[in-house]
Amino acid sequence: MKEYSHSFPFSSLVSPPSAQELLDLAFKRSFKARGTKEKDPILAARIREAGRIASMADVISNRLDVVVRSFPSFNALHPFYRELTDVLIGVDELRIALSRLSWAKRMIRRLSRQYIRRVMRSEDFAEMEKIRKAAMGRISSIVKSISNDIDLIRAACQKLSTIPNIEIGIPTVVIAGMPNTGKSTLVRRISTGKPKIASYPFTTTSLLVGHFYLKGGAMRVQVIDTPGLLDRPLSERNVIELQAILALKRLAWFIVYMIDPTETCGYSVENQISLLDEISREFSEIKLLIVLNKEDLWSQFNESVERCKELLRQRRISFYEISAEKGTGINALATTLGREILKLKLYTNKRQQEAVN
Ligand SMILES: Nc1nc2c(ncn2[C@@H]2O[C@H](COP(=O)(O)OP(=O)(O)OP(=O)(O)O)[C@@H](O)[C@H]2O)c(=O)[nH]1
Ligand SMILES: [Mg+2]
CATH class of the missing domain: 3.40.50.300 (P-loop containing nucleotide triphosphate hydrolases)
Structure with missing residues (x-):
């Protein structure tokens, strides 16, 4: 017989900000001045541009990660909660949206590593800036491409948070x-x-x-x-x-x-x-x-x-x-x-x- 957790599964859901809010937050964070003690101007520029890419990617990927992890595994959910999620939102739709957030998180981390490597190899200020802008553009496109998934998850969090704390197994x-x-x-x-x-x-x-x-x-x-x-x-x-x-x-x-x-x-x-x-x-x-x-x-x-x-x-x-x-x-x-x-x-x-x- 399958053992289900009897505790309320939706108490720690984290709702994501909208795609636009997430981007605004990430841009703001990435342009916050980062001081470096580096005297060599080329090295200093590399650190600055790479830091901007990293901080944008971190803000977004960490936030997506926290959201995805806050959801319980649907297979382990008691049938009542799983079926209720299905009635209110659709388990398949929710699963797909969450897996697209995971995909975006992985892509953004991979892209950021690639572009940071390119910045760190560059000898030219203008080129470094171009690479950083290209990285930000691609990260933004990824976030925009999951905008509907984010909206679905936001709506799901809102609906699931209204479910009362029903205990399974008591009379x-x-x-x-x-x-x-x-x-x-x-x-x-x-x-x-x-x-x-x-x-x-x-x-x-x-x-x-x-x-x-x-x-x-x-x-x-x-x-x-x-x-x-x-x-x-x-x-x-x-x-x-x-x-x-x-x-x-x-x-x-x-x-x-x-x-x-x-x-x-x-x-x-x-x-x-x-x-x-x-x-x-x-x-x-x-x-x-x-x-x-x-x-x-x-x-x-x-x-x-x-x-x-x-x-x-x-x-x-x-x-x-x-x-x-x-x-x-x-x-x-x-x-x-x-x-x-x-x-x-x-x-x-x-x-x-x-x-x-
Ligand atoms: N006179 C009288 N009115 C009652 C009694 N029980 C409920 N009512 C009235 O019937 C109406 C409906 O009561 P609710 O308890 O909201 O009914 P419900 O079955 O929960 O309704 P839904 O949530 O719409 O399904 C209200 O105006 C109540 O005051 C009763 O014993 N006597
Ligand atoms: Mg009623």
Whole structure:
């Protein structure tokens, strides 16, 4: 079995400056006066011109090197992080961009050595200056040629830095459902997570993590709030929804599926249950707990609430009745969640123990 690092892989990413900023920085550095004690004017000129080439090349190649090294190896990444990178940026595109930065770094170092050798052999001031200008021109062209790769990596750093620090391997509950059903409200209620809540769909656009504690604080459970899912095929899902799917597929020990039977979320009960059917099929091996929310409004929406309950009864699915906003029914839900997680944890520990023996 492959062993993955469980720590957050994107905490030390270094974002590159744009190609133009990098060149400006390198030019400035290379023209900073470099004193030499050399009395011989030819030798002094060689040292000065060679120093300018070296310093330009060093500034750029070192910076590119630091950027490339700050990225984790994608092969060693846990599938959740690798697939999330793929959804947000594209692993292949990112790999190509990084390898082009490495290529540029090597080319710039090689060119700088070649041109420095030529400067050091020259006896002529004008020729030395010409060689130095030629070196700078070629280094600039290389940097400009990777301008798009640099931009892609800058965008990647920005996106990857917004990924929450999700821990792999600790008990994890993922809250899923259609938009506006109250998932974030529940996460706020039962965990330390503080997602944004609003009365319009697609308020949550990325994954968000909170925690709650079991066994008097001895066991930490991760709760993940996800963006709302629509009832449609995987091939039509957008980047925001794919993050929710990925959390379900790769992280969930337990899924809480949220239904708004009042339909004030903007989606019909039939639609919400059709998505539930899809999730139960797709993630059949993960334990699923169904929650009907907004109980404080049910008296105004009897008809749809009854339709919803009937559809669930037909499927022999039991459910919890809560108001995430008012806090009713939350204790019973949290108690069950805690009990089921402890059972799963015991089971996992036993399996691990058996694997060791
Ligand atoms: N009356 C009532 N309103 C609720 C309840 N739970 C959530 N809401 C409201 O429903 C709206 C949506 O809540 P959110 O928690 O943002 O819903 P969400 O499922 O996270 O929505 P997305 O992030 O867009 O998928 C907000 O206006 C909440 O105040 C509830 O139990 N009762
Ligand atoms: Mg939300």
